Amino acid sequence: MAIAAGALREDEASMATRAAWLHYAGGLTQAEVAKRLGLTSLKAHRLIMKANQDGLVKVYIDGEVSECVALEQALCERFGLDYCEVVPEFDDADLPLRALGIAGAQFLKREIERGEEMLIGVGHGRTLAACVEYLPRMSANRTRFVSLLGGLTRKFSANPHDVIHRLADRVTGEAYVMPVPFFANTVEDRDVLFNQRGVSDVFHLAKSADLLFVGIGTTERKASLVSTGMIETSEIDDIRKSGAVGELLGHFFDDRGQPVETTLSNRTFTLGRDELRNRRTVAVAAGKGKTKAIRSVLESRYLSGLITDERTARLLTGAD
Template identity: 45%
Template sequence: MSNGQGLTPTKSDGDADLAARAAWLHYVGGMTQAEVAKRLNVPNTRAHRYIARAQNEGLVRIFVDVEATDCVQLETDLMNRYGLGYCRIGMDIPDNNPIPLKTLSAVGANFFMQAAAGRKHQVIGVGNGRTLAASVNAMGRQATPDVKFVSVLGGLTRSFAANPYDVIHRLAQKTSAASFLMPAPLYANSAQDKQVMLKQFGISETMELIGEATLIVLGVGDVGSGDGGISVSLLDGSSAAADLRKAGAVAEMLGQFLDADGAIMTTPYDDRVMAPPLETLRGREVVAIAGGKTKVPALRATLASGLLSGLITDEATARAIVELSTA
């Protein structure tokens, strides 16, 4: 059957339409999944898959009109203590993961959408990692053709299943904006190799675009933790994280390291990291999206560095940072 434009709808088109209808009946119509299945004449399991697909593709946006007084107070405390211009704290929800991705992704997605929809930033730099990936996946689709996204650090890995390029790739899918990758590993094999790569077509242009970014959104890694810490596979051997901890490293940002007081450390990785030096972030809007119990010391160190102008985190993490800072 033609759709009137000489095209024949595909099975994928039909499934997308059913996913949207299922989500509408469930969330707006208040129907149970069983009632949705009956209405669409599909099995219950397929109705469930349709609703889940609609969520994953950003067709469903849920707004809760509530003033979380405790979160607002924590935001104010962190902004005053660390000189932040922006702070958003998501209310805690049940989450068995060490990193509260449900909370972080909901608040992070909203921030990404607002930043992309505004006209304040024409170039937005983006880091990588699970939290940023979850935030982008939770975004709704919106066309923002006037914005450019650029990856601010290398992240090419041997495992394409865990490719951090998924963040920038998904941003392009969600926004239809021009998006630029950093086609390089996080660390070059040597300082000489880094200099060679910086001259390569694609990488040099990406570095120039990073320099134009007026907003940078990134994650924060803790040193040596398996839950949101920098991957040991990216460092020089299995004992590298332990060596960094002994030297005083607490937090990782853009492949570079901070001590507990927020001072930028000098490490053997500085001349090899495929990312701009941390000092070049000063004077720009830099917002971190991170949270979880293991991240508390790292986030406190990053806040103390003065590199951040904004923070998105969860309620439990924010409270722990405030308590640690006042101890």
């Protein structure tokens, strides 16, 4: 039975490769690929998507987009960044997940392929989950991963946009999970859980991460924190009323980048603000609805790097 299952997987991988070759190299439409291989259009589409997700398709583009380079330089100068990547806009203006996912995946891939001993701390959310989806299956070499915050929610057994589990599945390497909620019910509950051996070990590991790979959240009702059941709508309303605009790893900031103390501040399972300073922290974020939040976190000076799209970069630099 195992042999048959393995053979089926090999056949599907072979068919996905053939479909991708016909589509990308041969220039056939997905409908033409389906006809050539005797498949339904839906099956051909799924095979081509599988080829992309498994890293069988690699696109190389020579040259730089001068407008994007100028925006990268402007963002670095304006917000004191050491690293910035601006990708051309071609995606949904509200949340360009495809553009961000591709750029974030390439960034992670480069970090892993350096082959140096490295511990990467990761956040969670839709954007980081998209980055992992576009990351090819590969060996992590000497790279390890650790969750930077709790991922259990009130509505689900685990955050549907949890990144550390997806990353562990995509990349062959060690990954450490923080098996606690993002926010505890009380400060006392947080202290009790933090003192548990497994939790404290992972937390201390997170504090030693060489790179923090994070997303940026808003304080709107449609924020990921609310949609995933981590906090209630009433809680995000209170946070917004307190002047908070952007969120980074459970910490909230106003439009000038100043920290905002909230009812959740002392109940968060994440690194403290002091532990986030002077770290190599790269955020992946873009979108019309997130621009204020991104600017807020950039103004806080907690970030050393940003991956965003051209449309958002123009808004952040005032070029639009």
